[in-house]
Amino acid sequence: MCTLSVIVPLYNGAHTIERCLDSLCGQTIKDIEILVVDDGSLDQGADIVKRYMANDKRIKLFAQKNQGAGAARNLGISKAEGKYVGFVDCDDFADTDMFRIMVEALERTKTPVAVCQEKNVYAENGEIQLINETRFPVDTETVYSSEDVLKWLLNYTYMSLNSLCYKVVEKRIFTEYHIEVPYPHRQGEDLVASVGILTHVNEVVVVPESLYYYVHRKDSVSYAYSLKHARDIYLDWKEARTYIQKTGRRVNTDNFSLGMYFSSMKQLQWMKQDSDKRSEQARMLRKKWKAARRHYRWKPDFAGTEVPVMHKIKILSAYFHLCRPVLAGMQCLKWIPMFKYLA
Structure with a gap:
């Protein structure tokens, strides 16, 4: 049993997983486990994770056939031993204080869900270029009703509310209410799980700090529309x-x-x-x-x-x-x- 389980879906992330793991191993909250779920990768990403495991016993590696990030997150939730769960994608990274700040906010307010701001960035050659970031309407940690936060999500007020990666959630919310991340291979599966979480809790603590770095590819002119x-x-x-x-x-x-x-x-x-x-x-x-x-x-x-x-x-x-x-x-x-x- 630990305080926090951080779940990292891994698919062909050999070129970014080191940056991601560095940000998690360096967290200022130490009582965590880092659960990497290899979603049928075809590159050497899992080998990099194993190398990190040799130096940090908090890292655990699981493997499944390729089913998408939703299935990887569900497996991670089922294996998590933490009171709380958080999520980081293998091509993104977290501020070193992210999970300490989020967990402390949860413990102080006795709420089951915390959500922070994020920075959308380009990250190349060790340099970070800011695209934009979310700005919540408060300057200090604030508890809102889940209905208020759900209204923000449903009206596109703060798009960061869609993502699981900017949230820390009590694990029991997933298990008691049978909330799963949609799979296999779904686009935008975070949205459904986020709505599921917000409809089953009463309050959410909003942390007005940009603690998660969502990385975009600078050379990508368009996404794959299908x-x-x-x-x-x-x-x-x-x-x-x-x-x-x-x-x-x-x-x-x-x-x-x-x-x-x-x-x-x-x-x-x-x-x-x-x-x-x-x-x-x-x-x-x-x-x-x-x-x-x-x-x-x-x-x-x-x-x-x-x-x-x-x-x-x-x-x-x-x-x-x-x-x-x-x-x-x-x-x-x-x-x-x-x-x-x-x-």
Whole structure:
């Protein structure tokens, strides 16, 4: 038994896992275990982990066939011996004080979930270049109702709330409420698990410090847009709403639904293969979204909510059936991070 288990999914991360492990082995909280789950890697990343294990007994390595980060995280949760669990992706890294600060916030406030800010960065040749970072609306550690935090997530107010990597959670939340990270090979599986967590707790402590470094590739002009990703977004939307319905949370999901519809259409429109765009699977996905829109009759609702301008644009574009021209314009500007990373 230890205070904290940090779970690291590893897939073909030989070029970044050392930086990640250095940031975890150097944490100022020492009572931790570092659980690396090799998700069927094809490179030498696991060998690097074994080398670190020889010098740090807190590191443990598990292996599974390739099923995606969600399945790797679920395995890590099942093996975790800590009271709390945290998550770090193998190509990212943490501030050396991150988990001490997060755990101390949990212990002081007696809340089951802590969330911090993150820095989006380029990291090359040992140099860190900041793209942007989340800024919560407080300057000191603050406890919010989970419903307030859930509203932020569903209205795109702070996108960092989607990610498991910026959270530390009591392990019992996963086990008692049977919360799993979607798998296999899901896009945006963090979102569903985050909604599941927030619908099953009463309070969240917000830590207004940027403690996690989310690393982007500087030479990447675009992501891989695909029919699979478009379908995954639909599944994420559907499963997130199921959590909300089952727990009876009274939150408006219209902005969230319109935004997810826009993101799914973005995947379909920005795919490179015209044959995929015209495929039967793409047609059926559009049909499912059309049926959902007709059934739920989503409407934008910005009253009493803080929705960032870019997310208002996607919500309004979806509502007024303007996804196609808006996405065409955005595609011409996707070399700009603001458009490139808009989910």
